[in-house]
Amino acid sequence: MVNLTIDNRQVTAPKTATIYEAAEMNGIKIPILCHDKKLKPFGACRMCLVEVEQMKGRQIPACTTPVTEGMIIHTATPDIIKARKMVLELLLLNHPIDCPVCDKGGDCDLQNLTYDYQVNGNRFTDEKFHHQIDYNNPLIERDMNRCILCGKCARICDEIVSFGALTFIDRGIETKIGCEFDGALNCEFCGSCVSVCPVGSLLARPFKFKARFWSLTKQKTVCGYCGTGCNLTLGVKDNKVLTTIYDQEQGFHKGQLCVRGRFGYQFINSEKRLTKPMLRKNGTLVAVGWDEALDFVVGKLKGGNVAALSTARLTNEEFVLFKKVMELSGSKDFDHSAGYAHSALTEGFARSFGTTASPATIPDIQKSNFLLVIKSDAYETHPVAGFEINMAVKNKGVVLNILSDKHGKLGKLPGAKTLLHVPGSEIALVNALSKVILDGKKAAGIASSVVGYSQLEQSLSDCSVEAVAATCGVSVNDIIELANDYSAAEKALIVFPVGLAYPGHNAELASAIANLAILAGKIGSEGSGVLCMSEKNNSQGAVDMGFYPSQDGKNAQQILDGCASGTVKTLFIAGENPVVSYPDRTKTAAALDKVDCLIVSELFLSETAAMADVVLPACSFAEKEGTFTAADRRVQHIKPAIRKIGLSRSDFEIFGVLISRLGGEVPVSSATVFSEIASNTSGYAGMSYAALGESGAFAPVDIKPAFVDVKAPGQTRQAGKLALLTGSSLYHCGTMSQYGEGPMHVCPEGYLEISRKDAANNKISENDLLTVTSASGSVQLKARITPRMSEGVVFTPYHFSSASVNQAWNGTEVTWVTLNK
Amino acid sequence: MNPITPIINGLKITLSHLFKKPVTLQYPDERPNVAQRYRGLHALNVSHNKAKCVACYLCPTVCPAKCITVEAGEDANHDKYAEKYEIDMLRCIFCGYCVEACPVDAIRMTGQFELANFSREDFVFTKERLLEKK
Numbered sequence: 001m002v003n004l005t006i007d008n009r010q011v012t013a014p015k016t017a018t019i020y021e022a023a024e025m026n027g028i029k030i031p032i033l034c035h036d037k038k039l040k041p042f043g044a045c046r047m048c049l050v051e052v053e054q055m056k057g058r059q060i061p062a063c064t065t066p067v068t069e070g071m072i073i074h075t076a077t078p079d080i081i082k083a084r085k086m087v088l089e090l091l092l093l094n095h096p097i098d099c100p101v102c103d104k105g106g107d108c109d110l111q112n113l114t115y116d117y118q119v120n121g122n123r124f125t126d127e128k129f130h131h132q133i134d135y136n137n138p139l140i141e142r143d144m145n146r147c148i149l150c151g152k153c154a155r156i157c158d159e160i161v162s163f164g165a166l167t168f169i170d171r172g173i174e175t176k177i178g179c180e181f182d183g184a185l186n187c188e189f190c191g192s193c194v195s196v197c198p199v200g201s202l203l204a205r206p207f208k209f210k211a212r213f214w215s216l217t218k219q220k221t222v223c224g225y226c227g228t229g230c231n232l233t234l235g236v237k238d239n240k241v242l243t244t245i246y247d248q249e250q251g252f253h254k255g256q257l258c259v260r261g262r263f264g265y266q267f268i269n270s271e272k273r274l275t276k277p278m279l280r281k282n283g284t285l286v287a288v289g290w291d292e293a294l295d296f297v298v299g300k301l302k303g304g305n306v307a308a309l310s311t312a313r314l315t316n317e318e319f320v321l322f323k324k325v326m327e328l329s330g331s332k333d334f335d336h337s338a339g340y341a342h343s344a345l346t347e348g349f350a351r352s353f354g355t356t357a358s359p360a361t362i363p364d365i366q367k368s369n370f371l372l373v374i375k376s377d378a379y380e381t382h383p384v385a386g387f388e389i390n391m392a393v394k395n396k397g398v399v400l401n402i403l404s405d406k407h408g409k410l411g412k413l414p415g416a417k418t419l420l421h422v423p424g425s426e427i428a429l430v431n432a433l434s435k436v437i438l439d440g441k442k443a444a445g446i447a448s449s450v451v452g453y454s455q456l457e458q459s460l461s462d463c464s465v466e467a468v469a470a471t472c473g474v475s476v477n478d479i480i481e482l483a484n485d486y487s488a489a490e491k492a493l494i495v496f497p498v499g500l501a502y503p504g505h506n507a508e509l510a511s512a513i514a515n516l517a518i519l520a521g522k523i524g525s526e527g528s529g530v531l532c533m534s535e536k537n538n539s540q541g542a543v544d545m546g547f548y549p550s551q552d553g554k555n556a557q558q559i560l561d562g563c564a565s566g567t568v569k570t571l572f573i574a575g576e577n578p579v580v581s582y583p584d585r586t587k588t589a590a591a592l593d594k595v596d597c598l599i600v601s602e603l604f605l606s607e608t609a610a611m612a613d614v615v616l617p618a619c620s621f622a623e624k625e626g627t628f629t630a631a632d633r634r635v636q637h638i639k640p641a642i643r644k645i646g647l648s649r650s651d652f653e654i655f656g657v658l659i660s661r662l663g664g665e666v667p668v669s670s671a672t673v674f675s676e677i678a679s680n681t682s683g684y685a686g687m688s689y690a691a692l693g694e695s696g697a698f699a700p701v702d703i704k705p706a707f708v709d710v711k712a713p714g715q716t717r718q719a720g721k722l723a724l725l726t727g728s729s730l731y732h733c734g735t736m737s738q739y740g741e742g743p744m745h746v747c748p749e750g751y752l753e754i755s756r757k758d759a760a761n762n763k764i765s766e767n768d769l770l771t772v773t774s775a776s777g778s779v780q781l782k783a784r785i786t787p788r789m790s791e792g793v794v795f796t797p798y799h800f801s802s803a804s805v806n807q808a809w810n811g812t813e814v815t816w817v818t819l820n821k
Numbered sequence: 822m823n824p825i826t827p828i829i830n831g832l833k834i835t836l837s838h839l840f841k842k843p844v845t846l847q848y849p850d851e852r853p854n855v856a857q858r859y860r861g862l863h864a865l866n867v868s869h870n871k872a873k874c875v876a877c878y879l880c881p882t883v884c885p886a887k888c889i890t891v892e893a894g895e896d897a898n899h900d901k902y903a904e905k906y907e908i909d910m911l912r913c914i915f916c917g918y919c920v921e922a923c924p925v926d927a928i929r930m931t932g933q934f935e936l937a938n939f940s941r942e943d944f945v946f947t948k949e950r951l952l953e954k955k
Contacts, residue, residue, distance in 0.1 A: 099877075099924075100925060101900070208895060209901050211878075212878040
């Protein structure tokens with residue numbers, strides 16, 4: 001820490017701080033336009049000029065000057081104020097003063113400073129710019145006439161998003177922000193540039209002209225898409241969520257969001273939302289009152305042979321109540337997300353770590369020295385966690401290694417190494433890494449005392465690195481090098497995504513990875529561990545609340561089999577759309593068709609809801625109170641941003657009524673249910689809504705490591721066929737994002753990524769409609785030829801109802817398909 | 822004092838008024854001269870055959886009676902215009918702040934003061950009704 005004087009106040013600041021940061025830490029405001037907490041100092045705007053006595057009264061920029069011991073700084077002398085006024089005059093010289101029609105008005109840094117410094121006229125005259133405005137982009141509108149060239153957009157796109165879509169182009173007075181060759185913007189559309197723009201140059205097009213900033217009610221909440229658990233601020237007006245608002249103080253990610261978080265909110269106020277309960281009468285669904293619908297549901301639940309499937313998007317409190325409903329109905333058969341999506345946690349980690357949670361957190365990514373990412377999709381499933389990886393690699397020099405069956409964006413980071421393997425061979429590869437560590441006597445000292453060490457040694461004794469290398473398509477040297485680097489790193493973290501579309505990421509892979517981490521001793525300390533990135537916003541919560549089958553209960557697949565065979569009479573589905581998202585559409589749809597009574601509580605009339613006997617309109621995350629548990633077990637409190645839509649009720653209310661009708665004890669409020677959770681869930685002790693506050697709290701993970709013998713599955717390569725991988729698209733999450741206009745503007749339909757070689761071999765060109773046929777069925781998808789796929793491997797995201805991939809995909813790790821035009 | 826005197830004084834004043842110009846108007850046969858700065862019914866100014874209003878929302882923001890509803894839209898040139906502009910005259914207090922707040926001189930107040938009507942709906946003045954008559 002250094003001591004310095006700012007405006008006659010004695011303050012202290014860390015050695016690495018700049019004058020601007022030191023002032024901000026001590027509550028002294030210095031005006032600035034080109035600074036953001038997350039970005040490196042740039043010094044473009046010259047608004048933050050201050051005087052330092054030791055520098056003979058010269059005016060220097062506060063944002064780029066580091067503090068030194070004994071500095072005496074003045075931030076607002078008459079000379080400085082005069083200089084700042086001139087800076088503003090010069091900025092306003094070319095800036096069109098179109099505040100009345102600019103959506104940034106009210107939230108504009110330039111407008112606020114102009115007002116603060118009372119710049120009412122201009123001594124200079126110059127012509128305004130006449131750059132062409134980009135109205136064509138569906139998400140980001142670019143008006144470079146308003147730009148003040150602070151460079152924040154270009155820097156955030158480069159430093160954090162690592163895409164580099166925007167940069168300074170042209171020279172001198174003509175300099176402007178643009179894309180390569182001044183072309184159209186075609187990027188990830190995360191909107192980070194929009195969020196940091198201090199003026200109205202970059203605007204969110206979906207929010208264009210919708211409302212003025214000051215008329216919005218700002219409600220802080222947690223994003224309802226993936227398991228990263230990003231904090232959001234929703235801008236609400238007239239009971240409508242109109243936009244998301246940037247707040248650089250919010251969350252571990254400092255307000256940074258991805259495309260679905262920032263632009264995918266439209267599903268909340270979608271016109272397709274269900275507003276009335278519906279009951280099937282004479283074959284068609286007709287709107288009925290709640291009493292009639294619930295009478296019907298209660299009657300069926302009392303009838304016995306009940307099972308339940310749930311989405312992982314309910315709140316923790318709702319999971320507890322849903323479980324109670326099932327208990328009162330005398331059923332032990334309930335599950336979420338097709339079973340395998342969370343088996344990595346509930347079975348794999350339960351065996352290996354003695355707990356059903358990841359022994360690492362997302363902030364550990366930046367504190368680590370070595371990252372091993374299994375499947376490059378970690379960026380696509382959890383983009384904001386991907387930004388953390390970007391920053392770790394670029395700013396902190398973290399070594400990044402990727403073990404994947406296709407190339408991805410993470411592999412383009414400086415120094416990143418991608419080991420491309422044959423699809424479905426992750427477990428064999430991870431076992432081979434363990435083997436190398438064992439053979440090289442590089443295992444951590446404590447590893448030999450862990451339960452199951454000798455069995456692991458024995459089971460790995462017949463594992464040959466050369467054989468694995470040959471079958472996985474990776475060189476022996478690469479495997480040995482990776483294993484040695486991993487064990488040699490001081491702190492090392494393994495990240496892998498799990499979810500509906502990642503059937504190979506199951507209990508076995510989790511245990512294999514856990515073995516590797518325990519063996520190398522990379523567990524239990526800051527910056528080390530294994531991070532299992534669960535897919536949905538409350539997947540970890542569903543597991544923590546125990547919403548998965550116990551020993552004698554049926555899992556999702558067995559429940560569907562039960563429906564087909566008639567042992568399950570009533571199926572209650574909350575928020576899930578198995579027809580589109582579960583593997584093998586034909587089988588799933590047939591099972592749902594067969595079951596006597598299908599109860600669905602949903603936001604939309606999804607494919608599954610359309611088959612139901614009774615449909616209950618539920619609430620989205622923006623309309624209810626509760627808690628979500630992120631992938632790294634960060635428990636966060638959400639509050640309603642808008643009133644409920646139509647006659648819809650939250651699942652909490654629906655389950656509450658059902659519990660009372662089934663003779664159970666009715667919960668008073670979600671707060672009381674949460675206090676119940678806090679008292680009987682490990683790690684949640686001491687939590688309450690008040691204690692969680694805005695930032696939430698981590699539920700600590702207590703691990704008891706054990707080695708588990710994992711056998712790699714045999715290769716099932718089929719000659720002449722291509723390996724179909726399923727996964728997540730960057731713009732979507734689950735099937736809910738289909739109702740968000742933002743994601744649908746960018747990625748409206750399914751596609752099939754195919755390598756150039758395969759495309760050439762099969763004479764396929766871009767956008768050709770292909771029939772993808774597997775043993776279980778076929779689906780039509782448009783071809784997208786990319787360099788990121790290797791020969792013999794094709795990839796498709798699973799989110800879309802219009803061409804649902806599960807017609808051809810049956811839930812095995814790799815589906816072998818043929819392509820026809 | 823003689824009790825009759827005040828009565829006579831009063832009658833004098835009354836009689837004198839018989840020969841003065843009357844203060845009242847024979848409304849509606851006679852129309853008042855409305856002052857230039859009178860704050861009556863609003864009108865939306867027109868320029869180049871369209872309303873000058875750019876839907877900046879400053880008038881609904883400043884309105885103390887919250888009687889103005891604006892909804893912005895995007896026209897063919899991607900410019901902002903008021904898709905909906907309504908004033909609820911039952912709520913309006915004719916303070917004139919909207920005129921003062923307008924950055925583009927799009928709204929003014931006319932001398933029109935006859936605002937009585939038969940139903941509540943008729944007091945909601947839509948953009949069509951507010952547009953300046955040529």
